[in-house]
Amino acid sequence: MIKPRIAIFDFACCEGCQLQIVNMEEELLSLLEHVQPVEWREAMSDQSDDYDIAIVEGSITREEDANRLREIRKRAKTLIALGACATLGGVNKLKNLFDLEEVKTAVYAESASLPILETATVQALHEVVDVDYRIEGCPIDAAELTYVIKCLLIGRAPAPPNYPVCVECKLAENVCRYDYDEICLGPITRAGCRARCPSNAFWCFGCRGPVDDPNVHAATQVMEQYGKTVEDLKVKLTLFGTQ
Amino acid sequence: MGIKLVARARLDAWVDSLVQQQTVYGAQAKGDRFAFDRLERASALRLDYDVTILPPKKYFQPQREVIMRFNRKTVEFESVIDEEPFVLFGVHPYDMVAISQMDKVFTMNQFDKHYMARRANATIVVSSVETASSSVFAACMNNATMRGKSGHDVLITKLPSGHYVVDPRTEKGDNLCEGLAEAPEANAEALDAREKVLNQNEKSLRKYELRVLPEDLPALLDRSRSHPVWQEKAELCYSCGSCNFVCPTCYCFDVEDEMGWDMETGHRVRKWDGCMLVDFAAVAGGHNFRSKRSARYSHRYYRKGKYSWDTYGEISCVGCGRCITACTANIANPVEIFNTLAEAPQ
DSSP states (O other), X not given: OOOOEEEEEEOBSOSHHHHHHHTTTHHHHHHHTTOEEEEETTTOOOOXXXXXXXXXXXXXXXXXXXXXXXXXXXXXXXXXXXXXXXXXXXXXXXXXXXXXXXXXXXXXXXXXXXXXXXXXXXXXXXXXXXXXXXXXXXXXXXXXXXXXXXXXXXXXXXXXXXXXXXHHHXXXXXXXXXXXXXXXXXXXXXXXXXXXXXXXXOOOOXXXXXXXXXXXXXXXXXXXXXXXXXXXXXXXXXXXXXX | OOOEEEOHHHHHHHHHHHHHHXXXXXXXXXXXXXXXXXXXXXXXXXXXXXXXXSOGGGGTSOSEEEEEEEETTTTEEEEOOOOOOEEEEEEOHHHHHHHHHHHHHHHHSSOOHHHHHHHHTEEEEEEOOSSOOTTOOGGGGTOSSOTTOOOOSEXXXXXXXXXXXXXXXXXXXXXXXXXXXXXXXXXXXXXXXXXXXXXXXXXXXXXXXOSSOGGGHHHHHHTOTTOTHHHHHHTTOOOOOHHHHTOTTOOOEEEEXXXXXXXXXXXXEEEEOOTTSTTTTBOTTSOBTTOSHHHHHHHHHHIIIIIHHHHHSOOOOOOOOHHHHHOTTSXXXXXXXXXXXXXXXX
């Protein structure tokens, strides 16, 4: 069997999701028996324009990035968005809440006007090109990446969970964060993280984005029951650009 | 062996010796709440727990279990059966009732050898409830005590004096209680005190008052298909399945094959599923038999109060109240729903 050629690209992000792939360590060797990496800046020096599967991390913040992503889309048979920045826009999307010039000045001070720092509103990959599969999370869970790649190798459509984090929280027998008077985004956030945050005594930050049909009406109504406001909920939703 | 009257120190010594000899799962503190977990020492056992977050069903039908290993190249496969004996210590009567119902479910059409192997290897110690949880209504469902019920191997009941009446009910129970041979037999006074505790539980384990008899629920549900409460409550339903997963009589599962990196060998996994989840009733071709929240929401009540009755003659809500507590939106109280239906003109 000819190994599918895989290229991994990054845009605006911390590259932490790629790092999760590097962190697969021994399992990475098993993965490499089935796929041929041809470009992966974080782990190798080779570059190539000839690939079957593109795994793309990060959000799109400049026109030149959007053009580069369009090129990647043209070349790849399959495009996988990797991590919250790619799937949602992620933390980067906070920028969109402010005036662009103000943001630039706050970050780059007197250098803000340099042409190299030209920047636009933040977009998730699917807002620019068609995305075939999404691997959610900040950072991703490498087990989900291997699941998706195994599905592709075997010719099966990957089916990411379409139920909220509450499911995995219950399976882990966690005490509900609402019992601790916290606003947890678990009831509307897509599972697949094995309820990592609530299992470690944090509320769900919503890094995996909403389920397909989140009950926003319930989410707002419930705030009142817990003595919170819709505004409190919105603040939480803003972090990963899911508002 | 007869019924024993056991002081706390002796009970602890007995439990400490049990955990040395075999796998014991017991109710223990978890954060501000309780959960069954592997018991390491008697001092961690909390027989005064009100309710555990998950019911003990997880020891018979784990959240995720490998049921088969296969090789898709050679088309060979073998079932995986878990046959380690274990003791489940401190199960409340309503949960024991649920386990007995699940025994029916997992044997009545297909004999489920994965479930039944674990069940056959379990020794169950039921503990009469010492602390009522904030949402328990087991008494309304006639499940406050083990009176007239079976399935358990030992029944222990704490008396107001602080002593425990330890009552082995089966041969397995007798064997488990061997370490208490030296303890005195429970006298008439102790047995009388136990009856009073059970009487009290039948009064107190009803934090909500069900205004219909459990056996009238099937007919009530049958005439309530178009009641507005389904739509009303479903508007606040997250479809998160919390009410399913914490329910001791929810047993639905999904089955999935996981491949190894050799792409030839793999294993078949069975994991909990829930009828509140949007994709639960989705089938090949994209159709979903219960795509509406209200259809899913009402299904749970019909399943608990009518379908199980129609299928195996029991109401499958045992009154543990876990769904009431687990529902973030506070819409999962079966007593509230059944009472609302009962108020509607016939």
